[in-house]
Amino acid sequence: MGKKYPVQVKVNGKEKFAEVEPRLLLAHLLRDEFNLTGTHIGCDTSQCGACTVMLDGRAVKSCTVLALQADGAEITTVEGLGSKEELHPVQQGFWEKHGLQCGFCTPGVMMAAAGLLQENVNPTEEEIRDALDGVICRCTGYQFIVEAVQHAAELIREQQKQTSSLENVTAGGDE
Structure with missing residues (x-):
């Protein structure tokens, strides 16, 4: 030792x-x-x-x-990333869009997706595929994974809009 x-x-x-x-x-x-x-x-x-x-x-x-x-x-x-009570948008996207099969690669794919969406909440399909290029899934053709990441991006954008609207209201902006 x-x-x-x-x-x-x-x-x-x-x-x-x-x-x-x-x-x-x-x-x-x-x-x-x-x-x-x-x-x-x-x-x-x-x-x-x-x-x-x-x-x-x-x-x-x-x-x-x-x-x-x-x-x-x-x-x-x-x-x-999240909890059972409050899933992270990436986890929610994978759940709703069936972005996994056997699940072995899923944690790595989710973390790569979270990294992408932290930098870019409106990625193109090509940008998603590029970001996930370093993670191999042997079970699928990646289409459901890409759709799950696209859905996660939508969820993040919705959260950002809600947060922005709430901040605007509490700051005395348009109600």
Whole structure:
């Protein structure tokens, strides 16, 4: 057993600490140390994207990041997107538009989609397909996934309109 080093990260809004070997991958830290098994490991070679998480606001494949590189970072896993009571728009889109089949790749696809929609709430189909290019789904032809992301984008835009209208009313604007 090699020397271990401290790592402190904020995962899904909670501070987490671990002592890790320098070779430990972020995917394994999340799964094995923090028991966040929604981050799937499909290939361990960065080809499949099943391990995609948000790292400081960017979608990354967690099998390509050493745990030590994430020290001090803010991480969101699929478990942190939403809750059973209040689904994230991406989760709602996948639910309503049947954007999954076996479900193995789904956490990675959702995180890649969330990364896209954080940057662009009105993506074209081509932009969605480009953003999801690094995540492999072996069960489907991606059409339902694309439709789920398009629906999630609609839900986000609706939420933004409602928030904007509410802010306008509370600020004394048009009622």
